[in-house]
Amino acid sequence: MKKAIGIIDSGVGGLTVAHEFMRQLPKENLLYVGDTARCPYGPRPREEVIDYTWEMVEFLLDKDIKMLIIACNTATAFALDQLKRELSIPVIGVIQPGARAAIKVTRNNHVGVIGTEGTIYSGAYEKELQKIKSDIHYYGLPCPPFVPMVEKGIISGNEALKIVDTVLEPLKEQEDLDTLILGCTHYPIIKPIIQEIMGNEISIISSGEETAREASTILDMQHLLNDDEGTPEHKFYATGERHVFAQMIHRLFCQFPDKQIQIMQTKLAKRMY
Amino acid sequence: MKKAIGIIDSGVGGLTVAHEFMRQLPKENLLYVGDTARCPYGPRPREEVIDYTWEMVEFLLDKDIKMLIIACNTATAFALDQLKRELSIPVIGVIQPGARAAIKVTRNNHVGVIGTEGTIYSGAYEKELQKIKSDIHYYGLPCPPFVPMVEKGIISGNEALKIVDTVLEPLKEQEDLDTLILGCTHYPIIKPIIQEIMGNEISIISSGEETAREASTILDMQHLLNDDEGTPEHKFYATGERHVFAQMIHRLFCQFPDKQIQIMQTKLAKRMY
Known part of the structure; x- marks a missing residue:
């Protein structure tokens, strides 16, 4: 299985971004983390948003992603520059x-x-x-x-x-x-x-449509596009309750075959709970 | 003066691409070469198109461009892969x-x-x-x-x-x-x-609109955007007759101030004539 694109979000909003990746880059494997247990990020202090964002990023880096998408406007506003500076893979915000x-x-x-x-x-x-x-x-x-x-x-x-x-x-x-x-x-x-x-x-x-478009540009430029013709893997992780998250995914992604989509719960870092 | 974006074309068609760069990336310096003496490239054999394209590329590399745009569909189809492989700057086709x-x-x-x-x-x-x-x-x-x-x-x-x-x-x-x-x-x-x-x-x-958009994405990703607030330089070179080329430019770019635009003739490589 070729390396995946990692997508992080404060919760379920970023699923519209993931949807655009599935539509515009249908050969790519995706790993999505939604911090549904702690959303929304909007009202939280800057430092807290940056900490939570890093927890999601570390979770995905462990899974060896080839590109990171910050699908949350708040996290992009606060953490994009730092993540771009510190990661060796391409990082794109919305x-x-x-x-x-x-x-x-x-x-x-x-x-x-x-x-x-x-x-x-x-x-x-x-x-x-x-x-x-x-x-x-x-x-x-x-x-x-x-x-x-x-x-x-x-x-x-x-x-x-x-x-x-x-x-x-x-x-x-x-x-x-x-x-x-x-x-x-x-x-x-x-x-x-x-x-x-x-x-x-x-x-x-x-923004989601445009982010998928730019990710495609960067992957192409860096020779990172996946050219496998097999069925890609799309794995969705929520930090909160699995059921509501799964409902949202099935409603939004109804035109994609179920077998491509796996939905899981994750605790991220130990300090989270 | 910060490094320019180089644009090459078989003639005047690529001016619509240059126009989009001026509109979408108004702070960037541009160097355009149109091979008006030898256009159109469409009916020419592949090897000839590749040779002519390289002559324009070498002319611009001497002027230390930071990015190369192939604004001609034929030259993109024939020469893009080779140019991407051999140049150390980003190369984008249409x-x-x-x-x-x-x-x-x-x-x-x-x-x-x-x-x-x-x-x-x-x-x-x-x-x-x-x-x-x-x-x-x-x-x-x-x-x-x-x-x-x-x-x-x-x-x-x-x-x-x-x-x-x-x-x-x-x-x-x-x-x-x-x-x-x-x-x-x-x-x-x-x-x-x-x-x-x-x-x-x-x-x-x-394609021109979309090429300027992707150039903006790549420049941003590679920290190559020009943030000077001064008036940018836009230099247009034709290999053929200056007068007709200049007329086309003035008609197409009527909303841009004349002082930004310089129009010149060049012979490119010696072997050309």
Whole structure:
């Protein structure tokens, strides 16, 4: 079995990222760890997020992964630079690919980002956008109701539409906006509603899609693509209860054959419990 | 002055790629060489294309570029693997980024590619698509009338519409097609007409846009992005007549300030003339 791509996340949100890896890189083996016992990371102090992230990373390094994906915006904002510096394998976060895709897509340089309070207040997207293109006009909007809404399964219908409409009100007033980054891995699940509220003229960028795309670029450049034609292995580990995690996976990955997917629980480091 | 990105092309088609670099990576210095004296490369034998490509590459290596972009589909198909093997700087062609973008965008895995006869008959796009995703259904269509049409300036209006409609007829019959790659650097100039003929449900991928995006990813990963805030230098060299080349550049790059752009003629290697 060829080396796997490792994906870490604070919980289940990163499963939308894993889904994109399965779709865009169907020959690759994947190892996913979701820290469901300690999510969400958003409200936690920086040092704690970095510690928890390292525990997941060490768990995956023991399994000899060839690339690390940080599928959590908060963990990317806090730990990406350190992980890139200290690991010898390529490390990719979800923020930079989303920012780069927005720069490609925008025609008037007016770009919005929605995410958790942690992600938006960290200023990470604005920094990345302007690192590459100084004249980007940036609008950040925290959307705290979206994650609980998605986790409760309110992902379509009138109630969902009403919540999204209310929360996005300040963005709709930005008439120049032509591109919107979904800066949280839960949001792609309600992308159709966000598109309906914002209108079809707005290009919507899902960080997960763009992260899988960039991982493909880097793997190709470094001659690390898996060219085995056999069935790949996709292993999902949760630090919390297995049952809810498994339900989420089966709902999200219904088009992939079950036999490819293994779902397990892990305790990570001893100090965790 | 920080090191530049080098772009080589058989002539003027690659200017659409350079344009995307100026838009998506506005802080980067660029050196472009177009082999206008010997274009098109399409009908030339493989060994000749490889020789000419190396002459441009050596010209740019002497100027100490940090990355090489092969903005010509034919040169990518014939010379990319060799250049990647032999150069110590990152080398990016236009075929792989287009293929990867199509894999990201397609929802039903039915992908079309249009290009010159050389590009389509080389099978390079099909090979790249299937290297990553084996179950892609590929439809390749050579469109010989498009390059002369664009070079004559027939890029809008009824005549252009009629030509494109006739040439794309076989693709329109492929009802499952949801994604189309413009596998020739001239084609983005007639993208609006291609979209009109193919319908708005088809996602159209411009290899140039995607190549600039992937270059940005690789530069970022290798810590090679230019963070100077000064005005970048964009130098364009043609092996043929300066005047026509300059006209094309001024038409295409009208939104960029003239002072950034220098246009020169070069003889490349001695053996050229």
